[in-house]
Amino acid sequence: MSILFDHLGELGTGLLTTLELSVLAFPLAVLLGTVLGVCRVSPVPPLRAVATGYVHCFRNAPLLLIMVMVVFALPYAGVTVPLFGSVVLGLGLYFASYVCETIRSGIASIPIGQIEAARAIGLGFGGVLREVVLPQTFRSMVQPLGNIFINTALGSALAAAVGVQELTGSARQFNLTYAQPVPSFVAAGIGYLLITLTAGQIIGFIERKVGIER
């Protein structure tokens, strides 16, 4: 047990790496997912097809497979990204499909009267989305997007399988060196609980601030 406390710093570094991965991958997923979501509801058939195809591919493949592909197969295609960047990319690509679907259902939850009213005052497709639909969509999506953030943080643990020393990876490393399975994994578990509980609190706070009462 005391060995664990002596080396708590290593687990702390791992926790920071997990946070970095999630904090970098999440905006990527939201950005890409929003673009895809808009494509998916747009009147232009090829854009819809691309967005739909993307969502089907990335939601139905396991995250670990996507990560393994980005890390080990992409270099063969002549695209070399540093390991850390590959993991962020893999997480971002995977969770973008979830953001896309969240946005689609968020748009569907906007009362139809608002869209009709926006169109009646002469806004086009872009205007309706930009001025009326998306601002409300994001506000009503705080909770689902927050869940995607939590899933991104938990999903980033798979980076340990491709060799990134984030929280799970450093717990594993610690274990291989000092053979202290229970304390190290419990400590890592507490680290994840800290992340998910804190994120839950922040999401709840934002929800109360911007949420729309209907």
Next chain:
Amino acid sequence: MTVNQADPATGALFDELGPRGRKRLRWATVIASIVVLGLVVAVIAQLAHVGQLAGRLWAPLGEWPYQRFLLGGLVTTLEIGLSAAAMSMVVGTAAAIGRLSGHRWVSLPCTAAIELFRSIPLILLVYFFLIGGPMVGIYLPPYWELAIPIVLHAGSVFAEIVRAGVNSLDRGQTDAGLALGLRRQQVLTLVVLPQVFRNLRPALVSQLIRTLKESSLGYVVSYPELLNRGQVLGEYTANFLQTYFVTAAIYIVINFALSRIAELLDRPKSS
């Protein structure tokens, strides 16, 4: 004709287009098609440039022994996916019933277990059983090294789905059952759960998709499921890109078919 029949959920986002709008839409379609095609061509050109389209690299995937190896992985994936899905549903339902129980000494531990397994990553559990188990003298067969973490994780997710289903059921159902003189246990098993499970048909299929995807962690424990086999085959024939491409295609086709089934189940029966 309306342009957006395909997607009734967003049907009101744009009007039926006038002549100018249709013209603009045609242009947008043409430009978008060119951009999309251009991207596809660029990817293919890049792959050809680095020599990854060479027939020599794709050839092994057309040969039966290699295909059999990969399909064997698929069978294992389906086996562990199905069995873990079934077990996680049993465990999850039990945990949900426990969490909803009136006795605090039952509901508290169930709540704690559900929240714990939901908020730590699956791979951490896998490592715990993989590395931690032998160190404290627990030797599990490889199947269980993978299945136990999946069942714990997917089960806790399923428990929350069942709980939401129970909570969304009209309270009157429970009240009526109690008024008839049924015990709480009977109300749950005879009145509430049958209705909840009928409403949850799509969730049952999604649960299978979840466990199929989670079984890819066999990669970590060297359990010969699809992703693990893909990795072994890619290493053996030195064509990672091609093998992973096919592996991904298999996962996508199967899970896509399952998600279509879930959608069909979601639709109210036309009587």
